[in-house]
Amino acid sequence: METMMFGNDNDGVTVLKTLTDTLADSINGYRDAAEHVDSNEFRQMFVQLAEDRSRTLSDLQAEVSRLGGSVDSDGTTLGHLHQRWLDFKAGLTGRDDKAVINEVERGEDYLKGKFEAALSSDSLDANVxxxxxxxxxxxxEGHDRVSQLKHSLEGHPTNI
Structure with missing residues (x-):
């Protein structure tokens, strides 16, 4: 697990910006997933999760601003590269709902790990x-929801 060290507001801004970039990637991932699933139920769930994640992103961006940092909501280069790889892979192999959900869960695992790494720091200031x-x-909550969905689909046919 990554360790992040923070001791002052500038360090807090750094970790918050890292987390907001990753949240922006997550929103983009949910929106992409909503466009690529066949199931209306899954599409609605991904749209709702993107909206929930957008509110979370706004809250953290407000903290970045409060601490004097600049706000950017485009996400990370790594996130954009991941999305392009998924598009390329889908073009070669096709996407089914299970494949999309598997990729979403992988992204959720990454995001959850980033937050856990930040929270594991003993030097993270209380106001951050x-x-x-x-x-x-x-x-x-989003991670667990997607994980439960993925596990509920195991053993089901590839196209839902």
Whole structure:
């Protein structure tokens, strides 16, 4: 697991910006997933999760601004590369709902790990830790929802 060290507001801004970039990637991932699933139920779930994640992102961006940092919601280069790889892979092999859900869960695991790494730091200032903990609750809920969905589909036919 990654370790992030924080001791002042500039360090807090750094971790918050890392988390907001990753949240933006997550929103983009949910929107992409909603476009590529056949099931209306899954599409609606991904749209709702993207909206929930957008609210979480806005909350953390407000903290970045409060601490004097600049806000950017485009996501990370790594996130954009991951999306392009998924598009390329889908072009070669096709996408079914299970494949999309598997990729979404992989992204959720990554995001959850980023938040856990931030929260595991003993030097994270309390005024930064509190909004990260609130955001983590939302991240964990989305992660668990997608994980449960993935596991409920195991053993079912590839196309739902």
């Amino acid at each position: 830790r509190s909004p990260i903990e609130r955001a983590y609750g939302s991240v964990r």
